Amino acid sequence: MATQSEQPVTLSGLPLLLAALGLGLSNFMVVLDTTIANVSVPHISGAIGVAPDQGTWIITSYSVAEAVCVPLTGFLTARFGSVKLFIGALIGFALFSFLCGISTSLPEIVLFRLGQGFCGGPLMPITQTLMMRIFPKERQGQALGIWSMTTVTAPIFGPILGGVLSDNWSWHWIFFVNLPVAIACIAAAILLLRPVETALRPARIDRSGLALLVVWIAALQLMLDLGHDRDWFNNHLIIALAVIAAVGFAVFCAWELTEEHPAVNLRVFRHRGFTASVIALAFAFGTFFTTAVIIPQWLQADLGYTATWAGYATAFTGVSALLVAPIAANLSNRVDARFLVCFGVLWLGATSLLRTHWFSGADFWTLAIPQLLQGVGMPFFFISITTIGLSAVDPDELESAAGLMSFLRTLSGAVGTSIVTTYWDNQTRAAHSELVGKLNTDDTVATLQSQGFDPGSITGQIERLVGTEASSLATNHVFLVSAGMFFVAAMLIWAAPKPARQIEPGAAH
Known part of the structure; x- marks a missing residue:
């Protein structure tokens, strides 16, 4: 059973090196996915038979899901522990990456990109948290440097890797490439990170606030993505989405400002x-x-x-x-x-x-x-x-x-x-x-x-x-x-x- 303590058991030697490598690669993979699809949109759009402007939904869906998941991270960490959440998020990220790679239509790939974003959202803060826990206090500056390096370098390799894979293999591989990385990082986490699991704490979640957040953001993003093709406010669906987004945002603000533990x-x-x-x-x-x-x-x-x-x-x-x-x-x-x-x-x-x-x-x-x-x-x-x-x-x-x-x-x-x-x-x-x-x-x-x-x-x-x-x-x-x-x-x-x-x-x- 994993040790759960507010005073983490730091690692040393080879276990520290391998654990840091696994956390760094995990963060690198998630940040990479924010840019790897940018150069592949024309390939994907042509393959699934949609216009390039619709192909950008592949990018926006991932970003929206990642954003919505941020308020959940603290609750999930307190409820399950950082290491368990890290492993679970990695498994989900790998699964949705595979599903994105085998998608054959725009609705499929957008749906699976949403799942990928939801699972990827917690990984960036959790990898930093765990990186700081496994290093001794006097070396935490080094830990932060390693983590920051993966965050900065991933956007460099994203467009290059996306282009090379799309041109020489196929666009599917911009998603499949995540699988071996995720599997290796999951194995490293299971074998090495359990001793540094964070303590479980009583936690509650503002379900109403979170639901309102999802509703108004989803309505806003759908309005922006569909508006151009549907002649904006000459279309009843776009008007309805605009009303839902505006009213949902107003109610969300009122609720969160009065809620004792807001999302x-x-x-x-x-x-x-x-x-x-x-x-x-x-x-x-x-x-x-x-x-x-x-x-x-x-x-x-x-x-x-x-x-x-x-x-x-x-x-x-x-x-x-x-x-x-x-x-x-x-x-x-x-x-x-x-x-x-x-x-x-x-x-x-x-x-x-x-x-x-x-x-x-x-x-x-x-x-x-x-x-x-x-x-x-x-x-x-x-x-x-x-x-x-x-x-x-x-x-x-x-x-x-x-x-x-x-x-x-x-x-x-x-x-x-x-x-x-x-x-x-x-x-x-x-x-x-x-x-x-x-x-x-x-x-x-x-x-x-x-x-x-x-x-x-x-x-x-x-x-x-x-x-x-x-x-x-x-x-x-x-x-x-x-x-x-x-x-x-x-x-x-x-x-x-x-x-x-x-x-x-x-x-x-």
């Missing part, structure tokens, strides 16, 4: 520093995440990139972020965190402006260099905004505040992706209509004939040209708006007071 502690919003940091985080991360979804789709659909090369182009962001992270961490102890956040987010906005000059004939490095530069700003933003938010709340509210920040960060990515995908498609249609009138002229036809095109193929050639250029113009518009969103987020952080204290390592989870 989501909204009372932490009384702290100005926390509120300002969370709003800035939602704006900045939602914008960042949506561009990471759109870029690989544009590269493959209109520039002729394979999924592999789209992965290479987008992965540069993670490379520079990894290199700059130690500098950002060092400065966070000496410089006003608000300045670091403002610098980081403004940097993200500046790199978005570089992308407004992308065009259909751009070479690889024209596309990759803005990605490389973007990564420089990410550590300054992500590290410091957590310090601002968590230092503003009372010590006994740290866990609630960290969970709420994680929840809103993940949700903003899903909501932002749905909104920007719709905007991107609308801008493409508008640019297409404008370009058709300009290019479908006698002069264009004569030019194409002089280049050897026969009359029967000229119409098709013009349509392909218009489609490619319209998508490029729409992409430029998206990045122009994204730059504006980043600049707004950079200014919002100054509504927060200067952090009055440092946050201990590991407090974010």
